[in-house]
Amino acid sequence: MAKIVVALGGNALGKSPEEQLKLVKHTAASLIGLVAAGHKVVISHGNGPQVGAINLGMNYAAEHGKTAAFPFPECGAMSQGYIGYHLQQSLQNELHRQNIQKDVATVVTQIEVDPSDSAFENPTKPVGDFYTKEDAAKIQAEKGYTFKEDAGRGYRQVVPSPLPKKIIELNSINNLIEAGSLVIAGGGGGVPVVQTTDGLQGVPAVIDKDRSSALLAANISADQLIILTAVDDVYVNYGKPDQKSLRELSAAEAHQYIDEGQFAPGSMLPKIEACLDFVASGANRTALITSLDHLDDALAGKVGTLIK
Ligand SMILES: Nc1ncnc2c1ncn2[C@@H]1O[C@H](COP(=O)(O)OP(=O)(O)O)[C@@H](O)[C@H]1O
Numbered sequence: 338m339a340k341i342v343v344a345l346g347g348n349a350l351g352k353s354p355e356e357q358l359k360l361v362k363h364t365a366a367s368l369i370g371l372v373a374a375g376h377k378v379v380i381s382h383g384n385g386p387q388v389g390a391i392n393l394g395m396n397y398a399a400e401h402g403k404t405a406a407f408p409f410p411e412c413g414a415m416s417q418g419y420i421g422y423h424l425q426q427s428l429q430n431e432l433h434r435q436n437i438q439k440d441v442a443t444v445v446t447q448i449e450v451d452p453s454d455s456a457f458e459n460p461t462k463p464v465g466d467f468y469t470k471e472d473a474a475k476i477q478a479e480k481g482y483t484f485k486e487d488a489g490r491g492y493r494q495v496v497p498s499p500l501p502k503k504i505i506e507l508n509s510i511n512n513l514i515e516a517g518s519l520v521i522a523g524g525g526g527g528v529p530v531v532q533t534t535d536g537l538q539g540v541p542a543v544i545d546k547d548r549s550s551a552l553l554a555a556n557i558s559a560d561q562l563i564i565l566t567a568v569d570d571v572y573v574n575y576g577k578p579d580q581k582s583l584r585e586l587s588a589a590e591a592h593q594y595i596d597e598g599q600f601a602p603g604s605m606l607p608k609i610e611a612c613l614d615f616v617a618s619g620a621n622r623t624a625l626i627t628s629l630d631h632l633d634d635a636l637a638g639k640v641g642t643l644i645k
C-alpha cells in the first residue's frame with residue numbers, strides 16, 4: 338500500500354459547472370480505483386480557468402454596483418470550494434457505488450509564499466479564458482491587467498505565480514489522512530498568503546498546482562506523486578515527426594533534457610521540475626506523469642513517464 342498524491346490537470350475539470358461535474362465523475366472512477374487497490378490517496382487540482390472565471394464574474398458584478406470587489410485570494414478560495422464540492426460529491430457517489438466505506442473531505446488550503454519572490458514582478462500564470470490580441474490589448478489598456486500569448490492558443494490574463502514555501506493546514510491534512518479520509522487539498526496550488534505583522538494575509542497570485550502538489554507530497558511523506566494531464570507520456574521532440582516517448586527518466590536525464598529545452602516552460606517544464614523536487618525530497622520517492630484516461634495502464638507500467 339502506498340501513499341499517493343494525485344494532481345489533476347485542467348482536462349480533468351472542464352470549463353463550465355456542467356462539464357466539470359461530468360468530467361469529475363469520470364475522474365472519480367479512476368481515483369477510487371486507487372483507493373480500492375488499498376492506497377492512501379490525496380488529491381490536488383488546478384484552477385487556472387476556474388479562478389479566472391470567478392474573478393471575471395465578481396469584477397463584472399462589482400463594476401455594475403451589484404457586489405463588493407472580490408480580490409484574487411478570495412477567488413482562489415472560492416475555486417477550491419467549487420472544485421472540491423464536485424470532487425467530494427463524485428468521489429462519495431463512486432465510493433457508495435463500489436460499496437467502500439470512506440470519508441471524503443476538502444481542506445481549504447493556504448500556502449505561504451515569499452513576498453519578495455521575483456514572480457511578483459513578472460506575471461506568468463495564465464488564468465481564465467482566451468482573447469484575441471486586439472481584445473486583450475483593449476482590456477489591458479482599460480483595466481491594467483497583463484495579458485500574454487498562451488502556447489499559440491490566444492491571449493490570456495496572467496498573474497504572478499510565486500513558489501510555494503509552507504502549507505499552513507499541513508497538520509489538519511495529515512490528521513485527516515491518518516484518520517483514513519480521502520483528502521482533497523492544495524487546490525489551485527493553494528491560496529497564496531504571506532506572513533505580516535498582523536498574521537497571514539492573502540496576496541493576488543496563483544501558485545502552480547504541480548509545484549504545490551510536490552511540496553504537499555514531500556510534506557506528507559508520500560511514496561508517489563502522480564500528475565494527470567492531457568498527454569499519456571512525456572516526449573522528447575514533442576510535436577515533431579520524430580517525437581519519442583520517455584518511459585523512464587532519471588534525474589540526470591531529466592536535467593539534460595531541460596537544458597536541451599525539451600519541455601515547454603509554462604506547461605511540461607514546471608511538471609518535470611515539480612517531479613524532480615519531489616523525487617529529491619526523500620528515498621524511494623517516484624513521480625509519474627500520464628493522462629487521466631490511462632492511469633490504470635500507467636500504474637501497470639504500460640504507458641506514462643516514471644521519474645525516479
Ligand atoms: N515534452 C513534452 N512532452 C509532453 N507534453 C508536452 C511537452 N512539452 C509541452 N507539452 C505540453 O504540456 C501539456 C501539459 O501541460 P498543461 O497543459 O499546462 O497541463 P495541465 O493543464 O493538465 O496541468 C501537454 O498537454 C502538452 O501539450
Ligand SMILES: NC(=O)OP(=O)(O)O
Pocket residue numbers: 346347382383384385386525526543544545546547
Ligand atoms: N493553479 C494552477 O496551477 O492551475 P492550472 O493547473 O489550472 O494552471
